[in-house]
Amino acid sequence: MEILQEQKVRLSKEDIKAIKETALNVFGEGVKLWIFGSRTDLTKKGGDIDIYIEVPTLENWLNKKLDFLVKLQDKIGEQKIDVIIKPYECNEDLCIEAKNTGVRII
Numbered sequence: 001m002e003i004l005q006e007q008k009v010r011l012s013k014e015d016i017k018a019i020k021e022t023a024l025n026v027f028g029e030g031v032k033l034w035i036f037g038s039r040t041d042l043t044k045k046g047g048d049i050d051i052y053i054e055v056p057t058l059e060n061w062l063n064k065k066l067d068f069l070v071k072l073q074d075k076i077g078e079q080k081i082d083v084i085i086k087p088y089e090c091n092e093d094l095c096i097e098a099k100n101t102g103v104r105i106i
Contacts, residue, residue, distance in 0.1 A: 008040065008042070009035045009039050009040055010041070011039060014076075015049075016105060019076075020105060020106055022068055022071045023068065023106060025071065026064050026067050026068040026071065027053065027055050027064060027068070030055065030056045031053060032055075033051060033054075033105055033106040034052040034098055034099055034103060034104045034105070035050065035051060035102055035103050036050050036051075036098045036101055036103070037082075040103050048080035049079060049080070049082070050082045051081065051082065052095070052098035052099065052102055053068075053083060053085045053086070054085075054087065054090065055085060056087070057087070058086075064085070068083065069081060
């Protein structure tokens with residue numbers, strides 16, 4: 001499912017494309033991804049990139065997270081990126097908050 005929300009986050013189209021491509025490459029077609037935090041506030045400047053990812057299985061999640069971060073920084077340059085990886089339909093407060101306040105891009 002392709003969800004286009006570039007105009008709702010403070011990231012360039014190139015950065016969003018890099019995030020999408022990297023997530024699909026590392027986590028596969030079933031990945032769901034939201035940008036949340038300060039980058040969804042169009043009135044602010046700067047800030048780290050907060051990424052919430054849902055996957056069908058948490059198998060090898062730490063290796064995949066590190067692979068994702070290394071590949072993404074190779075594409076967009078060194079930036080402060082926070083990544084949270086959870087299974088589908090996570091009901092923890094953090095998961096709910098990230099999905100409710102974030103912008104889904106995949």
